[in-house]
Amino acid sequence: MKLLLENLEFQMLSTQSYGYAPPGSPGKPDTFGNVVTAIARSPLLPGSYQGGNTLAATCRKPEQTADTFGARTRAAHFRHEQRELIDALEQWRGKHPALAPGKSEKLNLDALNGPVLVLSPHPDDEIIGCGGTLISLIERGIEVTILQLTDGGTSIGLRGHSEEEKRTVRFVEARTVADLLGAKELITWPIPGEELSNAPEVVADMEKVLDRIRPEWIFCPFINDPHPDHYVANTLLADALGRRSSGAHPSSILWYQVWSLVPSNVYVPVDAAMEQKFHLLMQYETGMKPVDYIRFCKDLHAYDARQHQCGATFAESFLQVDTPSFLALTAQQVEQA
Template identity: 30%
Template sequence: MIETFGRVLVVAPHPDDEVLGCGGTIARLTATGIEVHVLVATVGKPPRYTADSVAQVQAEMRRAHAVLGVHETHLLDLPAAELDTVPASRINAAVGDVIAGVQPDTLFLPFFGDIHTDHQLIFTAAMVAARPRSTTAARRILCYETLSETNWYAPPVTPAFVPDIFIGISDTLERKIEAFRHFESQVRPFPDERSVEAIEALARLRGATAFLFAAEAFVNIRQIIQ
């Protein structure tokens, strides 16, 4: 089935979300020759973030993407952790322009129920751009989970991440971990969820759910079969 994904675009609100959510899947896709693009929607702005810290994270991101075999990284200039101050029309247009340019067959998006408002707004902007109004609309849309974002909201009263698609990453889990290690500014010691141990534990758990040695889990949003 994975060979049918066509051109892929992974939409990440911030650098490292794409690695946490589907780094193993990205590595598996690129290993089969599938073209994978990554859209990183936000960048840190002063005074919340210094120029040096932003440059460091972007350098870490590019090294991580090289490990995963990403075809092209698309960077937007939207303000990190401040998307709720930006008009929806501007966010929608920026995300929509990249989606229109890449014309992905498959979209990977952050989950709408994540606790971070940036994740929610980027999900919505991507769904606006992905409306099936032409033959170039994405045929498959999946939502990934992000440690410390997807599971920290309030599932009894907010959308719960209930995966129904599991992609095996037994052969690419180490590449996912290697890619995340390049985010030196983001890696935390266990038992923090942004730790290598937690990433591996989640992959093993999601794998065991489907009798696989390791997997990433997704929520199916839409599939269009002609």
């Protein structure tokens, strides 16, 4: 019953189990304003109708703003349409009990003083996963460098295009986005999509980027993302960081979401940035041809906001870890692969 009430957007205030009780149907809820007390009885054993447990729950229905119903619908749509992503997250959590769900916190953007590096395996990943957060950071005067790790030329949106167009068109889009965003620098690596590797020369290039920018925060797709380029972005970064002294390490790695959910411990409300985020996504015409990323982000960020119960309509979620934890978790993922 608790799961049912939570899925109906009630906030649980208290529960009380009364143990064994005669069978019966759920009791009629008593309502006092927006506080509801509900009683339900469940069978003691599957298929048993001799008795069961009685659970009383007191819960509150949050007051709704004008957009609450739309956000609730989008969050429910995400739960229904992206069940595989949710299940994959739970499976990952099962392998990493130390990262069991806990209370998430609002990411303190004002505490950041140094530069930010964003690893984007393909042009548009940086906006999908953390575009709203980047907008807020740049508004605060933080220097943001975006590193496009591949040309993204394997996109379905480029089928039938020439090899030259596949190598260049998405970088042209990325330049437009970086300029509109206000990024300090855009770096593009001429590596074909789905061919990213942690070959020695690529690791050396990553080291050069780290040495020059010396980022305080690094944004990277989550290690459990099924896309091979997203996965290799992590092993590539890990190899480069592993060669550096601990004094040169970033204070935080922030794993962001594209094709996998993160076991988030921090979030950023992005209501004020959503319109600009969608405008930036529209510049990625190639990626938007086969996938409506605006709808995807609306659903994802509405889902995230409700998971965090942060009072916002939309939120971007991250798993924030220090460098030693990033290296350890990445090594563990490699071993399990």
